[in-house]
Every structure is written in structure tokens, then in C-alpha cells.
Amino acid sequence: MEHPDRTKVVLLACGSFNPITNMHLRMFELARDYLEDTGQYRVVRGIISPVGDGYKKKGLIEASHRIEMARLATESSDWIRVDPWEGQLAEWVETAKVIRHHYEELVAAEHCNDEVDTVRVGKKRRHEEREGGPYSNHLRADVPQLKLLCGADVLESFSVPNLWKSEDIAEIVGRFGLVCITRAGSDAWKFVHQSDVLWGHRKNIHVVKEWVTNEISATHVRRALRRGQSVRYLLPDAVVRYVQEHGLYSAESEEKNADVILAPLQKYAKGSS
Numbered sequence: 001m002e003h004p005d006r007t008k009v010v011l012l013a014c015g016s017f018n019p020i021t022n023m024h025l026r027m028f029e030l031a032r033d034y035l036e037d038t039g040q041y042r043v044v045r046g047i048i049s050p051v052g053d054g055y056k057k058k059g060l061i062e063a064s065h066r067i068e069m070a071r072l073a074t075e076s077s078d079w080i081r082v083d084p085w086e087g088q089l090a091e092w093v094e095t096a097k098v099i100r101h102h103y104e105e106l107v108a109a110e111h112c113n114d115e116v117d118t119v120r121v122g123k124k125r126r127h128e129e130r131e132g133g134p135y136s137n138h139l140r141a142d143v144p145q146l147k148l149l150c151g152a153d154v155l156e157s158f159s160v161p162n163l164w165k166s167e168d169i170a171e172i173v174g175r176f177g178l179v180c181i182t183r184a185g186s187d188a189w190k191f192v193h194q195s196d197v198l199w200g201h202r203k204n205i206h207v208v209k210e211w212v213t214n215e216i217s218a219t220h221v222r223r224a225l226r227r228g229q230s231v232r233y234l235l236p237d238a239v240v241r242y243v244q245e246h247g248l249y250s251a252e253s254e255e256k257n258a259d260v261i262l263a264p265l266q267k268y269a270k271g272s273s
């Protein structure tokens with residue numbers, strides 16, 4: 001059904017996707033069902049944004065492979081796509097910047113749609129003048145909402161010292177919004193309750209309970225691959241084939257960045273943000 005009265009939402013998942021697993025894809029399906037069940041939203045697109053090599057996480061293989069695996073994994077979906085913009089950047093960028101980039105893309109796409117409709121363009125210009133430019137801090141009602149999609153472990157990581165800037169967290173939950181899938185070992189509701197910033201924006205944080213608890217993790221998949229064990233049915237078949245064809249994930253690749261500090265920790269510990 002079309003539901004023209006509902007707010008359109010685009011979901012953006014940022015992460016290593018090293019490699020992409022079936023659970024990453026399930027996150028999107030769970031989030032869409034949850035948001036649409038509220039009767040308020042219509043989820044129109046899902047975007048997977050693999051992090052760039054500059055993130056320097058231990059065992060992180062080249063972005064080109066991670067992007068291609070995500071592309072193969074989403075081939076069968078009619079609404080989830082991989083976006084290579086973040087992954088192709090040489091340096092790591094904050095998630096808040098990634099969200100802003102994608103929001104600007106949504107605004108630009110809406111602008112193109114509008115160009116044929118001069119009345120709306122005129123209205124939009126007046127709106128932009130009032131709001132201080134096309135990419136001002138305010139969200140526009142004619143553009144879909146963009147929400148960050150993540151697992152509860154990422155929400156919990158907000159409290160790790162020197163990992164996230166507090167203004168970025170405030171922008172993500174305050175300006176955009178967060179959809180968080182529960183994950184074994186992380187208590188998302190407790191975490192929201194304990195943080196004043198998150199609690200203040202709780203209406204913009206949707207915690208989605210995964211009843212079919214599923215502990216698939218990319219770490220587990222990489223470990224199985226190193227040991228020559230099967231990972232079939234944990235990953236889409238096309239991704240399993242790609243891993244085999246390119247001989248990905250070995251003891252050697254797991255040692256990548258082993259003695260390097262994760263990019264955000266490097267950046268914020270130095271106070272150079």
C-alpha cells in the first residue's frame with residue numbers, strides 16, 4: 001500500500017561489514033517491519049555504507065572487497081543498496097559526517113524531482129532562505145527522514161572514552177534518529193536510560209527487539225574461514241563464493257592493523273578533532 005500520509009524514511013547502516021552477513025541484512029528487514037508497524041512511517045530505502053580502510057580496525061580487509069561483497073549480498077533486495085562513497089575515502093570519517101553526506105544526497109535528489117515543478121521550486125527557495133540554505137541544520141519536510149541503523153553494541157560504544165564526540169552523538173540522535181536492533185550482551189534500553197543525552201532524545205531512538213536471537217557476527221565468520229570451516233547459510237551464497245574465489249580471510253589478514261590504534265581513538269585522544 002502507498003500510505004501517502006506516512007513519513008518516508010531511509011535507513012543507513014554504517015559498519016565494517018567484514019564480511020557482510022545475513023544478520024546485517026536481517027537488521028534492515030526487522031527495522032522496516034518495526035517502523036512501518038507504528039503506522040507513522042514508510043521505509044523507502046536501505047543504504048549499507050562499509051567503512052573505509054582508514055578506520056584501521058584489526059582484521060579489516062580492503063574496502064573494495066567489502067563493498068563488492070555487500071553489493072552481491074544486496075542484489076536480491078529491491079530496497080537495500082550498498083553505497084561506496086564512505087568506503088572509497090582514503091581517510092576515516094565520522095559517522096555524523098557520513099549521515100550528513102547522505103542527507104545532502106537526498107536533498108539533491110528531491111531538488112531534481114522538483115525542477116519540473118516551478119511552483120514547488122519557488123516555495124522551496126523561500127523555505128531555504130528562511131532556513132539558512134539547502135543544507136542547513138534543519139531537516140526538510142519534503143525530503144525522507146534519514147535514520148542511522150545499528151546494533152545495540154554500537155549504541156553502547158557511544159560511552160567508550162575518545163571514540164565518539166558528544167556533539168556527534170547529539171546530532172545523530174537529535175537531528176536524524178536512531179534505529180537500534182537488540183543484540184546478545186548489550187542492553188539497549190538500559191543504556192538509553194542511563195545516558196542523559198540519549199534519554200533526552202528517546203522519542204527519536206527506536207529499539208527493535210530481535211526475538212529470534214541471532215549471534216551471527218563477522219568475527220565468528222572470519223574465525224570459521226581461517227579454520228577452513230563452512231560459513232554457508234551465515235552469508236549469502238554469492239558472498240561465500242566471492243570469499244572462496246579471492247581467498248579472503250586468513251590468519252594473515254586477521255593481523256592487519258594489529259598494532260595500529262583505531263582511527264577515532266587516534267583522532268580524539270590527540271584532541272585534534
Ligand SMILES: Nc1ncnc2c1ncn2[C@@H]1O[C@H](COP(=O)(O)OP(=O)(O)OP(=O)(O)O)[C@@H](O)[C@H]1O
Pocket residue numbers: 013014015016017018021023024027149150151152153154181182183184214215216217218219220
Ligand atoms: N547479530 C547482530 N545483531 C544485531 N546487530 C548486529 C548483528 N551483527 C551485526 N550487527 C550490527 O551491524 C552493524 C555492522 O556491524 P559490523 O560490521 O561490526 O558487524 P559485526 O558482525 O559486529 O562484525 P565484527 O564481529 O567484525 O565486529 C553494526 O551496527 C552492528 O551492531
Ligand SMILES: NC(=O)c1ccc[n+]([C@@H]2O[C@H](COP(=O)(O)O)[C@@H](O)[C@H]2O)c1
Pocket residue numbers: 014015016017051055057093094095096154163164165168264
Ligand atoms: N566517532 C564516530 O563517528 C565513530 C566512532 C566509532 C565507530 N564509528 C563507526 O561505527 C561503525 C562501527 O563499526 P564496527 O562495529 O565494525 O567497528 C563504523 O562505521 C565506524 O565508522 C564512528
Ligand SMILES: [Zn+2]
Pocket residue numbers: none
Ligand atoms: Zn561489530
